[in-house]
Structures are given as C-alpha cells and as structure tokens.
Amino acid sequence: MKDFGVGTTNPAKVSAIQKAIGPEAVIHPVEAESGVSAQPFSDEETIRGAVNRARSSIGTFHAGIGLEGGVVDTTSGLYLCNWGALVDADGREFVAGGARILLPEEIAYNLRGGGELGPLMDAYTKREGVRHREGAVGVFTNGLVTREAMFIHVVKLLIGQWEYDGRNRDKRGNI
Ligand SMILES: O=P(O)(O)OP(=O)(O)OP(=O)(O)OC[C@H]1O[C@@H](n2cnc3c(O)ncnc32)[C@H](O)[C@@H]1O
Numbered sequence: 001m002k003d004f005g006v007g008t009t010n011p012a013k014v015s016a017i018q019k020a021i022g023p024e025a026v027i028h029p030v031e032a033e034s035g036v037s038a039q040p041f042s043d044e045e046t047i048r049g050a051v052n053r054a055r056s057s058i059g060t061f062h063a064g065i066g067l068e069g070g071v072v073d074t075t076s077g078l079y080l081c082n083w084g085a086l087v088d089a090d091g092r093e094f095v096a097g098g099a100r101i102l103l104p105e106e107i108a109y110n111l112r113g114g115g116e117l118g119p120l121m122d123a124y125t126k127r128e129g130v131r132h133r134e135g136a137v138g139v140f141t142n143g144l145v146t147r148e149a150m151f152i153h154v155v156k157l158l159i160g161q162w163e164y165d166g167r168n169r170d171k172r173g174n175i
C-alpha cells in the first residue's frame with residue numbers, strides 16, 4: 001500500500017488522484033503553496049506550480065503529487081492548460097500535461113485584465129464553486145470532460161511514467 005501527499009484540498013483534484021491511483025492508495029491532502037501567481041499565465045509557470053506543489057506535499061510519503069491549472073496565450077486565443085507533477089522519495093520527478101481548450105473571448109478578456117478563472121467561471125455560469133466541480137473544462141465541453149476526468153488522465157500519465165521508470169531501474173539494477 002502506498003501513501004501519497006497531494007498538494008491541494010480541492011475536491012475535484014483530490015478525487016481525481018484517488019480514482020486514478022485506485023482505492024488501495026492512501027491520499028493525504030496538504031495545503032501546499034504553488035509558489036506561482038494565483039492565475040498562472042504560461043505553460044512554464046503552470047508546470048512550476050505543479051512541481052512546487054508536488055515537492056512540498058511529499059513529506060514522509062512515497063510520493064507527492066501536484067496539479068495546477070493555468071492559461072496560455074497564443075496567436076489563436078487564450079487556452080486553458082493543465083499540468084501535473086509527481087516527485088518520489090528518491091527525488092525522481094515526472095511531469096505530464098492535460099487537456100487544453102480555447103476559452104471564450106469574454107473570459108479571455110477578463111483574464112488578460114488580471115482576473116482569475118475561478119471567480120470568472122462562477123460569474124459566467126451564475127453558480128458558485130465551479131472550480132471545485134466540473135471546472136471550466138466541464139462547462140465548455142458540455143459536461144463531457146469534467147475537471148476531475150481531465151485530471152484523472154494527467155495523474156495516470158504521472159503514475160504510468162513513475163512505474164515504467166521504476167521497472168526499468170530494477171532491470172538496470174539486475175544487469
Ligand atoms: O485549491 P487549488 O488546488 O489551488 O485549486 P484551484 O481550483 O485554485 O486550481 P489551480 O490553483 O490549479 O488553478 C489556477 C487558477 O485557475 C482557476 N482554474 C483553473 N482551472 C479551472 C477550472 O477548470 N475551472 C475554474 N477555475 C479554474 C483557479 O480557480 C485558479 O484561479
């Protein structure tokens with residue numbers, strides 16, 4: 001049985017991690033500092049946030065996992081971006097990216113003006129706590145891909161890379 005520190009208490013993220021790793025894993029949510037701005041505005045900054053969260057949540061557990069949402073400005077508009085990081089007790093680090101979709105111009109305009117996606121999504125949907133539920137990705141994909149489903153994929157990419165590296169390390173050790 002493995003223990004994982006996770007650098008968030010957001011239920012959409014915590015539940016994604018539990019579902020991706022399986023019921024036998026013990027998940028320990030920790031209020032971790034992302035060390036980046038509340039609304040990351042590039043892949044680089046969003047990755048840094050995910051890695052910082054992973055590093056500061058590992059504690060004495062087998063591994064720490066950090067998930068971070070951000071946006072990326074491109075010549076074809078402002079996209080949602082999502083990144084995850086896993087750091088293990090040996091200091092190995094893995095990074096994986098999640099879905100990206102174009103945000104409506106109204107939301108993009110407010111983000112460029114310094115707004116944060118969480119509150120903007122609540123105002124847009126006239127609901128509260130969208131970021132804890134289906135997220136922006138869920139709203140704009142008509143509920144087909146929720147924030148949880150999107151992060152499940154990211155966490156599987158992390159765990160899969162970690163397992164693959166571990167297997168190959170064992171093989172190398174046996175040569
Ligand atoms: O409690 P934490 O783990 O910080 O969860 P969070 O929802 O704040 O998520 P992030 O810090 O990773 O996201 C950075 C910002 O983007 C917002 N955000 C990211 N993805 C979102 C989504 O799918 N729906 C709504 N807001 C989102 C979020 O509210 C923050 O302002």
Ligand SMILES: [Mg+2]
Nearest residue numbers: 034038039069
């Ligand atoms: Mg946050």
